[in-house]
Amino acid sequence: MRLGFPPAYKGQRIGLLGGSFDPPHAGHVHITRAALRGFGLDHVWWLVSPGNPLKSKGPAPLHTRMAAARKIMQHPRVTVTDAEARLGTRLTADTLSTLIDIYPGVRFTWLMGADNLATVYLWERWPSIFAQVPVGVVARPGDALPTRLTRAARLYRKSRLRASQSHMLGAAIAPAWCYLRGPLVDLSSTEIRARGDWVR
Numbered sequence: 238m239r240l241g242f243p244p245a246y247k248g249q250r251i252g253l254l255g256g257s258f259d260p261p262h263a264g265h266v267h268i269t270r271a272a273l274r275g276f277g278l279d280h281v282w283w284l285v286s287p288g289n290p291l292k293s294k295g296p297a298p299l300h301t302r303m304a305a306a307r308k309i310m311q312h313p314r315v316t317v318t319d320a321e322a323r324l325g326t327r328l329t330a331d332t333l334s335t336l337i338d339i340y341p342g343v344r345f346t347w348l349m350g351a352d353n354l355a356t357v358y359l360w361e362r363w364p365s366i367f368a369q370v371p372v373g374v375v376a377r378p379g380d381a382l383p384t385r386l387t388r389a390a391r392l393y394r395k396s397r398l399r400a401s402q403s404h405m406l407g408a409a410i411a412p413a414w415c416y417l418r419g420p421l422v423d424l425s426s427t428e429i430r431a432r433g434d435w436v437r
């Protein structure tokens with residue numbers, strides 16, 4: 238483990254919630270708690286991104302988003318980290334391979350809201366994400382497509398865990414993914430920025 242990186246030990250199941258967090262909000266807290274409970278995880282790390290590779294407009298400064306994330310997400314099993322900035326990776330496929338190298342024996346799970354399941358096929362080398370780690374998807378209002386019709390769900394249909402098996406995801410061998418239904422939290426950073434409640 239490198240200086241300044243969160244501690245993690247062999248066999249631990251750690252969920253990674255990558256995001257712009259511009260700003261962080263109760264929806265992020267919701268997906269984190271749902272994932273901890275639902276996917277059999279020991280910890281969740283919030284990977285506060287230096288900047289989404291697909292978004293042309295840069296987010297608020299990293300230190301501002303980190304401070305806001307630490308304020309809103311207080312839980313003994315959640316760590317907020319700027320690991321991607323430290324590693325020099327922005328692409329999820331690269332972040333995952335680097336973390337897997339740094340933390341041998343740790344079981345990482347990539348977490349995302351259902352909106353990202355619909356667009357993940359646009360991400361750089363996206364099948365490598367599914368090949369490297371299990372993927373936990375949490376329901377979010379306003380899905381553009383029913384889950385089963387998304388490109389990722391169709392390609393990985395044989396690797397889908399049933400909802401009744403969701404607690405096994407954190408220990409599953411990739412490719413494996415699972416969709417968690419449940420209460421929805423209708424909140425987004427876009428909406429908060431539009432209200433003018435967050436200065437970039």
Ligand SMILES: Nc1ncnc2c1ncn2[C@@H]1O[C@H](COP(=O)(O)OP(=O)(O)OP(=O)(O)O)[C@@H](O)[C@H]1O
Nearest residue numbers: 256257258264265268349350377422424425426427
């Ligand atoms: N309300 C929510 N319910 C479930 N998942 C969420 C929710 N809000 C965000 N997420 C998930 O958290 C991760 C990081 O989200 P992000 O920081 O982009 O927030 P956002 O609200 O989607 O931002 P923006 O509106 O700027 O796109 C993504 O995987 C996203 O799907």
Ligand SMILES: O=C(O)c1ccc[n+]([C@@H]2O[C@H](COP(=O)([O-])O)[C@@H](O)[C@H]2O)c1
Nearest residue numbers: 255256257286289291328329330360361
């Ligand atoms: O790797 C990619 O090509 C890629 C493209 C778009 C988004 N991502 C990652 O997806 C996560 C969610 O991004 P965002 O901006 O929607 O919060 C964040 O960790 C991004 O780095 C990754």
